Amino acid sequence: MSALAEDRLRHETLKDEIARIYGTPAVVIDLDKVEANIARLQAVCDAKGVANRPHIKTHKSPELARLQIEAGARGITCQKLGEAEVMADGGVDDILISYNILGEQKLGRLGHLQRRVRMIVAADNPVTIAGLPQAAEIAGRDLEVVVECDTGRQRAGVETPGEAVELAKLIAGSKGLRFAGFLMYPPEDGWARTQVFLDTANAGLREAGLEASIVSTGGSPNIPHIGELKGATEHRAGTSIFNDRMQVAAGVASLEDCALTVYATVVSRAGPERGILDSGSKTLTSDSGGLDGHGHILEYPAARIAKFAEEHGFLDLSASNDRPGVGEIVRVVPNHVCVVVNMVDRLVTVRGDRLIGDLPVAARGKLV
Numbered sequence: 001m002s003a004l005a006e007d008r009l010r011h012e013t014l015k016d017e018i019a020r021i022y023g024t025p026a027v028v029i030d031l032d033k034v035e036a037n038i039a040r041l042q043a044v045c046d047a048k049g050v051a052n053r054p055h056i057k058t059h060k061s062p063e064l065a066r067l068q069i070e071a072g073a074r075g076i077t078c079q080k081l082g083e084a085e086v087m088a089d090g091g092v093d094d095i096l097i098s099y100n101i102l103g104e105q106k107l108g109r110l111g112h113l114q115r116r117v118r119m120i121v122a123a124d125n126p127v128t129i130a131g132l133p134q135a136a137e138i139a140g141r142d143l144e145v146v147v148e149c150d151t152g153r154q155r156a157g158v159e160t161p162g163e164a165v166e167l168a169k170l171i172a173g174s175k176g177l178r179f180a181g182f183l184m185y186p187p188e189d190g191w192a193r194t195q196v197f198l199d200t201a202n203a204g205l206r207e208a209g210l211e212a213s214i215v216s217t218g219g220s221p222n223i224p225h226i227g228e229l230k231g232a233t234e235h236r237a238g239t240s241i242f243n244d245r246m247q248v249a250a251g252v253a254s255l256e257d258c259a260l261t262v263y264a265t266v267v268s269r270a271g272p273e274r275g276i277l278d279s280g281s282k283t284l285t286s287d288s289g290g291l292d293g294h295g296h297i298l299e300y301p302a303a304r305i306a307k308f309a310e311e312h313g314f315l316d317l318s319a320s321n322d323r324p325g326v327g328e329i330v331r332v333v334p335n336h337v338c339v340v341v342n343m344v345d346r347l348v349t350v351r352g353d354r355l356i357g358d359l360p361v362a363a364r365g366k367l368v
Helices: 003-021 031-048 062-070 081-089 104-116 126-139 161-172 191-207 220-225 245-249 337-341
Strands: 026-030 076-078 094-097 118-123 143-149 177-184 214-218 234-236 260-271 274-277 304-308 313-316 329-333 346-351 354-360
Touching: 003 026, 003 260, 003 329, 003 346, 003 354, 026 031, 031 062, 031 346, 062 076, 062 081, 076 081, 081 094, 081 104, 104 118, 104 126, 118 126, 126 143, 126 161, 126 177, 143 161, 143 214, 161 177, 161 191, 177 191, 214 220, 260 337
Parallel strands: 026 346, 076 094, 094 118, 118 143, 143 177, 177 214, 214 234
Antiparallel strands: 026 260, 260 274, 260 329, 274 313, 304 313, 346 354
16 A cells, blocks of 8 residues: 555544544644644744744734743744734743834734733835834833845835935934844845845944844744854744745745645546545635645545535646545645635644644734
8 A cells, every 4th residue: 555545444434533623724824733844934944043033924822822832932023913912921031022013002012911921023115113102112012123135036124224224223222112123024135135234234333332132033034044144143934933834835845844735625526637625715715926826635636626616616637647536535735724724713623634623823914
């Protein structure tokens, strides 16, 4: 019996149990793999002398954040204020928000959060910085601010070291704010450019009598580069706790490292070379990550999820000699796991082929 056949047989009972209790589609995480992925990232950071500040945008769970901290993480990263509030309520007390925070309502919430836990926020423009003293005043203590820098990804962040230094001086001169350092998300092929950027910015800081105590790099695809940037103090990786098809394609994970799968049922086989899964764009999402197809089916690796309707996953079985029947449950490794998690209220938890229970996605939908 092939390894693929053995794996399918071992999971058949689990599939039936999950379908009976939770129904499909079900978003399932293997806690053994989750814990192994947490340990793997922490080991890399420890070996390179860089602190681990994982990004919780992937799992959105205070319980999993605490597992990461217990394994050695310095704190966590959030993308949105609402996520940070959920994490603080869950007992996390060291939080970086890697996003510009604007508007009186959000600044008020940030101030109340800063009263309770250590908060660090990112800014890449004077407008954002001008509002942050309001949060510090509400908190009654200084707020740490890092300058977000773009070293080639062309997302958010200032584009030149000179701009970074000017914002650092603006932060340092603002009442209630403390310049803490730099936040970066280098392109996978841009670490040399990032080093030049950082060295130039640090030279400007020295002339201004300032110092970057935090130099935060990011990205699961950048895990192989941890430690390459001289002066980096911490790394922010999110997807690596679960991994997905994008990480496999990037060469930083294997299918065995993928802790999250979507259990889906084949509900139609209207043609010999096509079929329908009960998982469409509302489950697997339309974020392809630039890959061909919309997920990898573990039981039928030659099959393609070619396109979506909201509740239909269209199977192209033309390249698959072995084809599923109606009623069969399959496991799909999503292209981009972060957006899949945000579609559901709970994650079903297993260990290997044993059902454990479920875990609330507590920070789901916290877009504000």
